Amino acid sequence: MTSTVPVPHGLPMQRDAGPFGPPSDITRLRDARPVSPLVFPDGHEGWLVTGFDAVRQVMADTRFSSRQDIGILHVPYEVPGMPVPTEPSPPVPGMFIAMDPPDHTRVRRMLTGAFTVKRMRMLEEHIADVAERQLDELARLTPPVDLVREFALPVPSLVICELLGVPYGDRESFQTNSARFLVKDQPLEEKMAAYGALTTYLSDLVTRKRAEPGEDILSDLARHGELTVEELTGCAFLLLLAGHETTANMLALGAFALLEHPEQLAELRADPELLPDAVEELLRYLSVVDILYRYATEDIELGGETIGRGSTVVVSLLAANHDPRRFDDPDTLDVRRKARGHLSFGHGVHQCLGQQLARLEMRAGFAGLLRRFPTLELAVPAAEVPLRTDMNIYGVHALPVTWTNPVVDVARERRGAE
Template identity: 80%
Template sequence: MPVTTPVPNGLPMERTAGPFDPPREISALRDSRPVSPLNFPDGHQGWLVTGYEAVRRLLADTRFSSRLDIGILHVPYEIPGMPTPTEPSPQIPGMFVAMDPPDHTRLRRKLIGTFTVHRMRQLEEHIVAIVEAQLDEMSRLTPPVDLVRAFALPVPSLVICELLGVPYADRETFQADFARFMVKEQPLEEKMGAYIALNTYLGELVTAKRAAPGEDILSDLARQEDLGIDELTGIAFLLLLAGHETTANMLSLGTFALLEHPEQLAALRADPNLLPDAVEELMRYLSVADIFYRYATEDIELCGETIPQGSTVVVSLLAANHDPLRYDDPDTLNLHRTARGHLSFGHGIHQCLGAQLARLEMRAGFGSLLRRFPSLTLAVPAAEVPLRTDMNIYGVHELPVTWDTTVH
């Protein structure tokens, strides 16, 4: 390992290379040592995996466990009030992203039929209608407006609420609780308060659906007697969080990226058939769900490095998706690129269940927004857009935009 690339103390999080690229320290580490030691704030000697090939292999290897209850999972940044962990965390019922087979297999199998490509395509017209209705509302506002609140957050929230059977009228409450829960360095007391509030709300919701099921995903799951209320609550938590947080941030950060790359934006406006490839490239380029964790259940060799049993392994999907060994000129947004094979939806048994739904929402969202608002521009300098470097899912806190109302 070159002496010019020291082992980081904690995970570099500041976007030193700009709002869309990995932090410079992480890119340098990937290029010199894609499987690298990482010093954690609590003294743990863990690992950071940043190379495309290494990340792909790791995510496909179930010896790298997703469970939190078999070993101590260390966090690569400071959390105020968080004591140094001395024992594993208890497993949370229904939280299948933090499980390994066979528990993971049992729960995921119950959901696979829900998110089939065919079923998602049946939803396509309805998603387009939701997008158009939200843009109707936005067009009646006087610019400048915050695109996050006016468009990027409402669209996926409404879609996932309808799919799951969550009252959309409750969105202000659950969105605020999820926002508190997702802050990286949130004091433990705040984080747990948000988690308990969400669990209480969703527990009452799935209990009501078991008593009187409707025509929605949570009702379908509630009809399955082998799922307990605590498991249903955990599943609901995951689906509601993943169903609105990730897509909302892709819509807002993706719009920011397009506005900052006018030649790419012009190419997309000129050729709407470019939209499917554009969505894949934006997914690769931005990788909003960036950091994931695994626990080494034994000594494991990964791309020439031996990761000892008991190590916490931090995975950066953003760094992997910007790996020059996988993509030419990876730090450039190129909507004509074939970005297939990107890792933004993960890989292996934990690959995102809702990938097809997210693609439909992004195609409808970007396509209609750019068509309906041809003069859309940032309302503030790019450097003033507040970035979500403090959150577990990246994006922007706000995206002030404006447009020429005389040509709209």
């Protein structure tokens, strides 16, 4: 059967199966050849892994390295101005997603204590309050409004700024540079300019934290004294970027998906107890962090194929999370599905550090939005919603919505007046 499916030249990225499903070329490939050769734009012959079991195996096997300084990681799409790589990239201090054990273990161990389930549960009430305050602001606006700008982006940005000790007043600068950094096919010098602006800002910030620590995660890391300023800056970059971009896109794209599936939205409104399962299902169904890369450090057998040493391996979490071998009727959004076990937070040693925080933010965000805005609907046809197909984290650039008569929380209003 494998011979009936052509080897792709470049990663298929056209969202031709609608705004929520994998590209149809990737779906066909997964169903016929879940571990497939892939010819990269620079001529490299690597691999594309799309089946659930094979993706999980890649993520769990540290012979598939995350390091970019031991082998060349090839990019599966065209990047303007990017030269063909001829040697590995130098390591970036503190950038723990590009490390393998034991270096990865050393840095991650210091961060794990900051993101324990217990600590996140202690934050639950505060996160709900942040979401409700933002919904108060939203309710004061005259629709139509952009749900990304007015709700989906501010909530996780406020939370991660408080946790890390980043002044929220600086958000416009770091949000702009984060967005610029995540554009897929922009010229390399523009990407590096955004990266440079972010790291310069964060280096200054962690230097101040070392001199005058506060009650926040970056101060805790600075107090340790085990990490250099460069390592602290790398950690801060990852935590700030991942801490607001991913959840912001899940809140916006999740709202879009629910509005496009009114029967599921009605079920969720009728039974709020479904929310934890609905959040897991939205995570699986949307998989906003879709494409990850690994480097084969030796010849490795995977899904009946031999991945040669030195190969770049591209994995699609979206395709894996839509694999019918793992999930029944996977292209259907079902808020009653028990979707735990999905790969949206990755798997193995690099599984997302902030996943409990993301879950709390999504539960609080969706619970408040559905309760306070029972008549919420799109203000434009679905086809006019601008998709982030140009970005490394998927979502929508904007989500114009409208409503009539939002529900006012009288008790909250009274407390605010007092």
